[in-house]
Amino acid sequence: MNNLVRKLLPAFLMLSGLNVSAQTNGRDFSAVDAYVQSLGSMDSLGMASINNVVSKKFSDKIDRARAIYYWIAHHIKYDVKAARTNNTAKNTPTEVLLNRSAVGIGFASLFQDMCSSADIRCLTVDGFVKNNTDQIGDKDVEINHSWAVVQLGQSPEDWYYVDPAFGSGYADDDLKEFTPYYTDAYFFTEKETFNLQHFPDNEAWKLGSAPKNKKDFFDMPVVKVAAMELGIKKMSPNDGIIKTKAKKGVKFSFRLNSASDITKVELGMGEKKKYKQVQIPFSNSGNMLSFTYSFDVENSYPVRVFVNGKEFISYYVEVE
Secondary structure: OHHHHHHHOOOOOOOOOOOOOOEEOOEEOHHHHHHHHHHOOOOOOOHHHHHHHHHOOOOOHHHHHHHHHHHHHHHOEEOHHHHHOOOOOOOOHHHHHHHOEEOHHHHHHHHHHHHHHOOOEEEEEEEEOOOOHHHOOOOOOOOOEEEEEEEOOOOHHHEEEEOHHHHOEEEOOOOOOEEEOOOHHHEEEOHHHHOOOOEEOOHHHOOOOOOOOHHHHHHOOEEOHHHHHOOOOEEEOOOOEEEEOOOOEEEEEEEOOOOOOOOOEEEEEOOHHHOEEEEOOOEOOOOEEEEEEEOOOOOEEEEEEEEOOEEEEEEEEEEO
């Protein structure tokens, strides 16, 4: 094992441009992450060998699951072309490792298989996410994403959400471009936070506090990666479509794990040539982010909230 690991060590230990916080719910995974990072992509190995090198080093099941998540999120690319057409072909674990790309079901299936080989009970969940404001209020969206549930005990309190696809980066609203961006936000995500961005097709897999039904989920705004990283819990307005009058202030507030590190909030309004982005004053007292904004242009258009330069949440505003 040690000889194999030494042969696989890349010449560098840090992957540039990636966010590596190594913290999830207060647990420090920096040692696990550093070890897996040192292994590189292991292109010439099959799943059994990769899984053996990645996870068998750790006796703790959570550390094993973390190692698997970290490796997959760094070395499998999200296939936006297939996602755009909801094409789930070539997404078996074997095909994903061969092609090093997948949609949500491929990421989740590979994660499940690697967890099973590491003696971790894990199941794949199919369901729904919103990619853009056009989907707000849409009742006919077909299943368009998959994630995993790690089961560390018999009770649902011991079951945890994992989404290695979203942990690997993010796509634009039209699913045409993918930006590699590793984040811890989708490993053992707090359930209340996860459920604001994901909704299962089988509601038996709705863990913790969540929207009542699919309709309620699609009526909400579009939650983005920055909100997940900040641990969003509640949002106001809770409706994804905001109806207001010109020059009348709309109050926004978001309950987060912590808002103390927020230094800049911006609003992006409109589309294409009419798009504009402005920085706005805000309050970030305790675990609340809040601000008020008056929309001047009488029209209907998407509104994106950016926090510290990252897309946080999106609404569709109808201004009379």
